[in-house]
Amino acid sequence: MATRTTQKVAEASLVPPPVAGIASLIFPGLGQVLARQLQRGFVLIGSTIMIIGLFVWRVNLLAARETGFMDTLGKAIGRRPLFVIPTLVGIVALWLWAAWDAYQQAQARRRGGIGVFALVVLLFFALGWQVSEINLYKFVTELSDAKDPLSRVVWPWKAAVTRDIETTSAGADILTPCDDQPPPSPPEETPGQPYVVADPTCGDLSVQEARDNELITVPGTLLTLVGRGFAPNTETQIWWVDPVSNQFRIRQEGEYVSLVTDDQGAFEIEINIPYMLIPPSAEGRVVHHVEARQVSEIGSLKPSEVLLRNIEKMIETIVLGMMATLFGIVFSIPVSFLAARNLMSGSPATMAVYYVTRTILNIIRSIEPMIWAILAVTVVGLGPFAGVIALFVHSIAALGKLYSEAIESIDPGPIEAIQATGATRLQTIMYAVVPQMIPPFVSFSIYRWDINVRMSTIIGLVGGGGIGFLLVQYIRLLDYRSAGIAVWFIAITVATLDYVSSEIRQRFV
Amino acid sequence: MLDVKNLTKVYDDGTVALRDVSFQLEDGEFLIIIGLSGSGKSTLLRCINRLIDPTEGQIMWDGVDIAAAEPAQLREIRRQIGMIFQHFNLVKRSNVLTNVLAGRLGYVNPWTSLLHRFPAEDMEMAMQALEQVGITEQARKRADELSGGQQQRVGIARALMQEPRMILADEPVASLDPVLAHTILGYLEQLNQERDISILCSLHYLDLVQRYATRVVGLRDGRIVYRGSRADIRAMTDEEFKDIYGQEAVRVSVGRTEGKEA
Numbered sequence: 001m002a003t004r005t006t007q008k009v010a011e012a013s014l015v016p017p018p019v020a021g022i023a024s025l026i027f028p029g030l031g032q033v034l035a036r037q038l039q040r041g042f043v044l045i046g047s048t049i050m051i052i053g054l055f056v057w058r059v060n061l062l063a064a065r066e067t068g069f070m071d072t073l074g075k076a077i078g079r080r081p082l083f084v085i086p087t088l089v090g091i092v093a094l095w096l097w098a099a100w101d102a103y104q105q106a107q108a109r110r111r112g113g114i115g116v117f118a119l120v121v122l123l124f125f126a127l128g129w130q131v132s133e134i135n136l137y138k139f140v141t142e143l144s145d146a147k148d149p150l151s152r153v154v155w156p157w158k159a160a161v162t163r164d165i166e167t168t169s170a171g172a173d174i175l176t177p178c179d180d181q182p183p184p185s186p187p188e189e190t191p192g193q194p195y196v197v198a199d200p201t202c203g204d205l206s207v208q209e210a211r212d213n214e215l216i217t218v219p220g221t222l223l224t225l226v227g228r229g230f231a232p233n234t235e236t237q238i239w240w241v242d243p244v245s246n247q248f249r250i251r252q253e254g255e256y257v258s259l260v261t262d263d264q265g266a267f268e269i270e271i272n273i274p275y276m277l278i279p280p281s282a283e284g285r286v287v288h289h290v291e292a293r294q295v296s297e298i299g300s301l302k303p304s305e306v307l308l309r310n311i312e313k314m315i316e317t318i319v320l321g322m323m324a325t326l327f328g329i330v331f332s333i334p335v336s337f338l339a340a341r342n343l344m345s346g347s348p349a350t351m352a353v354y355y356v357t358r359t360i361l362n363i364i365r366s367i368e369p370m371i372w373a374i375l376a377v378t379v380v381g382l383g384p385f386a387g388v389i390a391l392f393v394h395s396i397a398a399l400g401k402l403y404s405e406a407i408e409s410i411d412p413g414p415i416e417a418i419q420a421t422g423a424t425r426l427q428t429i430m431y432a433v434v435p436q437m438i439p440p441f442v443s444f445s446i447y448r449w450d451i452n453v454r455m456s457t458i459i460g461l462v463g464g465g466g467i468g469f470l471l472v473q474y475i476r477l478l479d480y481r482s483a484g485i486a487v488w489f490i491a492i493t494v495a496t497l498d499y500v501s502s503e504i505r506q507r508f509v
Numbered sequence: 510m511l512d513v514k515n516l517t518k519v520y521d522d523g524t525v526a527l528r529d530v531s532f533q534l535e536d537g538e539f540l541i542i543i544g545l546s547g548s549g550k551s552t553l554l555r556c557i558n559r560l561i562d563p564t565e566g567q568i569m570w571d572g573v574d575i576a577a578a579e580p581a582q583l584r585e586i587r588r589q590i591g592m593i594f595q596h597f598n599l600v601k602r603s604n605v606l607t608n609v610l611a612g613r614l615g616y617v618n619p620w621t622s623l624l625h626r627f628p629a630e631d632m633e634m635a636m637q638a639l640e641q642v643g644i645t646e647q648a649r650k651r652a653d654e655l656s657g658g659q660q661q662r663v664g665i666a667r668a669l670m671q672e673p674r675m676i677l678a679d680e681p682v683a684s685l686d687p688v689l690a691h692t693i694l695g696y697l698e699q700l701n702q703e704r705d706i707s708i709l710c711s712l713h714y715l716d717l718v719q720r721y722a723t724r725v726v727g728l729r730d731g732r733i734v735y736r737g738s739r740a741d742i743r744a745m746t747d748e749e750f751k752d753i754y755g756q757e758a759v760r761v762s763v764g765r766t767e768g769k770e771a
Contacts, residue, residue: 413598416560417664421671422588422615430623431611435602 012036013106020106024099031102040105044098047120051094054127055087083130090123149480156484162304163297168231170194171241171291174223176273178202184287194229194265196292206275220273227292232265234294240274241289250274250290267292306482309470314489317466320384321391321453328395328452329445335361335396336403343407357400364397369455373464384465391452391459399448406440443505450501457490510535511557511675511707516566516576518552518731526552528731530566534675534709539701541718542711543735544728545754550711553728554677557709558590559583588615591668591706595680597660601653605644605663608652609635612670631670638666642696658689665696676700678710682717690714694721715750719743727753 013020013035024031029044062084063075077084097116104113170193173184183202189195203221210216230236238257241247250257250271261267271290278286337343339361344354373390380386414432423431460468467486474483511534518527526549534540542550555561557568559575568575575586591612599608613631614622627635639645642662647655652663661681668676678697682690698721700706712718718725725742727735735753737745 411598411601413594413596414600416555417592417594417598417667418600418611418614419560420558420587420590420592420677421612421667422584422586423611424584424614424619427614427619427622431603431607431614432600435600439602 012108015106017103017106021099021103024102025095028095028098031099032105035102035106037105044116044120047124048094048098051091051120051123051127054131055091058127058130059084080130083126087123087126090119090126094119094123149478152480153484153487156481156488159479159481160304160307160485161301163301164299165295166298167293167295168194169239169291169293170196170227170229171239171289172196172198172201172225174198174273174288174290175202176220176278176286176288177204179285181285189228192229194227194292194294196225196227196290198290199224199226203273205273205278208275217275220275223271223273223290225267225269225271225290225292227261227267228265230261230265230267230292231294231296232261232263234261234265234296235259236261236267237293237295238269238271239291239293240276241291242276242278243286243288247291248274261294306485310467310482310485310489313460313467313470313486314493316384317456317460317468318453318493320387320459320464320466321456322449324388324391324395324456325445325449325452327388327392328399328448331392332396332399332403333441335400336407339400339404340407341404342410361397361400364393365401367394369394369459370462373459373462377463382463382465382469387456387459387464387466390464391455394455395448395452398451399444402444402448403441406437406444409440410436439508442508446501446504446508450497453497454494457494510569510571511709512567512569513557514567514569516553516556516568517564518549518556518561519564526731527556527563530728530731530733532726532733532736534707536674536707537701537705539698539708539710539721539723540726541722541724542709542726542728543713543715543718543753544711548728549731550728551679552731554592554679554709554711557677558587558592584615588671589674591671591673591676593661593664593668593676593678593681595683597657597664597684599652599660599663599667602651604649604651605639605655606632606635606648608663609638609648609666609670612638612667615671635666635670638669639663641669642666657685658692661685661689661693662696665693665700669700673706675707675709678708680711680713683713687714690717691720697721715745719745729753 015023015031015034020031020035022031023034024044027045028048029041029046032038032041032044035041059072059076062079063072066072066075073084094116097119101113101116170187172186175183178200179202183200186197186201187195200221200223203223206220207218208215209218225238227236236259238250238259239247240250251274252271257269257271259267259269273288335357338353338357341354344350369390372393373386376386376389376393380389410433414436415428418428418432456464456466456468458468460466460470461472463469467490471483471486471490474480474486513533514531516527516530517525519525530549530553532540542553544550552561556563557575559578563576566576570586570590573582573586575583578586600611603611607625610627610631613627613634617627617631636645636648639648642665644655644659644662644666647659647663652660655663664681676697681697682693685693694710694717697708697710701708710721712721719742722742723739725735725737726733727737735749
C-alpha cells in the first residue's frame with residue numbers, strides 16, 4: 001500500500017503535542033510557533049488579535065453608554081444578536097480549533113488542514129459585514145424610494161424641451177381693510193377680453209392669533225370672484241399680488257386653488273383674503289390685486305435652458321480634458337526621458353536623477369485628480385481652469401511613466417545597426433528610436449485623452465468646472481431630470497470617446 | 510587591411526569577453542570566426558566598429574587605430590564597414606526603402622536627412638541594391654511584413670549602401686532556415702568576389718564554414734584557439750571541430766544538395 005509522503009520532513013517540533021495544544025489554548029498560534037510552524041503560527045496570532053480588536057470595537061459601538069463588561073456585552077447582544085452571538089461562538093471555536101491544530105502540527109507527521117483558516121476568513125467576513133454596516137433588509141425594503149428619482153434620471157427628456165408660454169390674466173383690486181371711502185370699482189367690461197369681478201371689493205386679511213398656546217388662523221373676508229371672457233375649459237390659477245408687487249398663488253387648506261373654466265370661458269369661485277404681513281412702512285390705503293391667470297404653451301418645441309446649459313458644459317468638459325492632455329503630453333515627454341532607466345543608467349548622477357524623477361512621478365500619480373482639483377481650486381478658484389491644472393498634473397505623472405516604459409522597451413538592435421552605418425547621434429535617434437516610439441506614444445496619448453475627458457466629467461464635483469459642476473448642483477436641488485440629462489451626456493460622451501480612442505489606437509499600432 | 514592587436518574586452522560586470530586577441534584580415538578575404546555562444550564572437554565584431562568600446566588593444570584600419578578614433582573620425586570609418594546582424598536589426602515599422610536608405614546616413618547631410626530627404630542618386634542606388642538582393646517589389650512594404658530571409662536581404666542592401674570595403678556579419682544565418690543560409694552567404698560570397706569586399710563573419714555550422722571560408726579563426730572563452738587556412742578547414746575532421754567547440758558539440762549537417770526543401 002502506498003504511504004502518503006506529503007508530510008514535510010521539516011525540523012521537528014520543539015515541544016510535545018499536548019504542550020503545543022495548551023500553548024495555543026492560551027493564545028491561538030503560540031502552539032504552532034512552538035511546533036516550528038512559524039508562518040502558520042504568526043498568521044493565526046495576527047488574525048486573532050485583529051478579530052478580537054474588531055469585535056471589541058464593534059461591541060463597544062453598539063453599547064456606547066454601558067460601562068461594565070457584562071452590561072456592554074448584554075446590551076450589544078440585545079441590539080444585534082445575529083452578529084454578536086455567532087461571532088462570539090466563532091471566536092471560541094477558533095480558540096479550540098487552533099489548540100487542536102497545534103496538537104496536530106506538533107506531531108512527528110504533520111497534517112496540515114486549512115480549516116482553521118477558513119474559520120478565520122469567515123470571522124473576518126462577519127466583522128467586515130458589521131464594520132461596513134451592510135443592511136440588506138434596508139436595501140430591499142427601501143429600494144422603492146429610488147424609483148422616482150431614478151426614473152427621472154433614466155428618462156429625463158421631458159426637461160430637455162420646452163415651449164414658449166403665454167399668460168392671459170385679468171384681476172380686480174381689493175382694499176384692506178374697508179374704510180369710509182368708496183372701495184375700488186370693478187374694471188370696465190370689454191367684450192371678448194377677460195375680466196374679473198370681485199364681490200365685495202374690500203375686506204379683512206386672514207389673521208393668525210395665539211390662543212391657548214395654539215396658533216389659530218382667523219379666515220379673512222370671503223370674496224366671490226366671477227370671471228368672464230377666458231379661454232374655455234382651461235385650467236386657471238388664482239394669484240394674489242400685494243401692494244408691493246409680491247405675488248403668490250392662493251392656497252386653500254394647503255392646496256393651490258385651481259379651477260377649470262366652463263364652455264363659455266367663465267368661472268365663479270369663493271376665496272378668503274389670504275394671510276400676509278403688511279410692512280409697517282405701508283401707508284395710506286392698502287390696495288391688493290387678485291388675479292386669475294391662464295397659462296398656455298404656444299409655438300413649437302425648443303431646447304430647454306437646462307439642455308442648452310448641459311451642452312455648453314459638455315463642450316467645456318471635452319475641451320478641458322483636451323487641454324489638460326495637450327499640456328500633459330508636452331511636459332511629460334522631457335520628463336519621460338529622465339525617467340527611462342536605459343537612458344539614465346550611464347552614471348551614478350543620472351541614476352540619481354532617474355530615481356528622483358520616478359519617486360516624484362509615483363507620488364503625484366498616487367494622488368487622485370479629484371484631490372489635485374481641490375488644491376487647484378484654492379489657487380485659481382472655481383471653474384474649468386482648476387480642472388485643467390488638476391488633470392494636467394496627474395497626466396504628467398501618468399504619461400511620464402507610460403512614455404518612459406515605452407522608451408525602456410525599445411529594441412536596441414536597430415540603434416546599433418544605424419550607429420554602424422556611421423550615422424550621427426541625432427540621425428540615430430530619428431531613424432532608430434523615433435519610429436519605435438511613435439506607436440506607443442500615440443497610443444498612450446489617446447488613452448490619456450480618453451481618461452482625462454472621463455475624469456473631467458467628475459472633476460466638476462469639487463469645483464473643477466465642466467459638466468460635473470452642473471450635475472452636482474442639480475442633484476443638490478433634487479432636480480433629477482436635469483441631473484439625468486447631465487448623466488446621459490456624460491455616458492454618451494464617454495462611450496463615444498472610448499470607441500473612437502480604441503479605433504484610433506488600433507489603426508496606429 | 511584590418512589588423513587587430515592584443516584586443517581585450519572586460520565588461521563592467523567583470524566578464525572577460527576577449528583576452529588578448531590578435532589577427533589580420535587581408536583585403537578580399539572571407540574570414541569566418543567560429544566558436545560556441547558566449548565565446549566572444551559578437552563582442553569581437555562589435556569592437557571592430559566600436560559598437561562596443563574595447564578595454565585594451567588596437568584595431569588598425571588603414572593605419573588608423575579605430576579603438577582610439579575620435580567621434581567624427583569613427584563615423585568616417587564606420588561608413589566604410591557594413592554590418593549585418595543575426596536578428597537583422599531593421600527598423601520594423603519603417604518601410605524597406607527607408608531601411609535601405611538608412612545605410613547612406615554616414616554620407617548624406619546630417620540635417621536634411623533628419624527630414625527623411627535623400628538625394629536622387631541615393632534613391633537610385635537603393636533601388637539597385639534591392640535589385641541586387643532580388644526584393645525590388647517589396648520596397649514600399651513595412652519591414653516587419655517581410656519573411657526572415659527577405660529581411661536579411663534588406664540588411665545586406667543596407668550594408669551595400671555604405672559602399673563598404675568590409676562587411677561584418679554577426680551570425681547572419683542563425684535565425685534563418687538552413688536552406689536560406691546558402692542564399693544569404695551566397696550573396697556575401699558574391700560581394701566578396703565581385704566587389705572585393707572583405708568579409709568577417711561569425712558562423713556556427715561547420716558545413717557552411719567549409720563551403721565559404723578562405724580562412725578560419727576559432728574562439729573559445731575569448732581566446733583564439735584555432736587558425737586555419739582554406740585547405741585546413743576543408744580537411745578538418747569532427748575531432749578537430751570538437752576541440753574548438755568542446756566535447757559536447759555535435760556536427761549538424763546543413764542540407765544543400767539533399768533537397769530538404771521538398
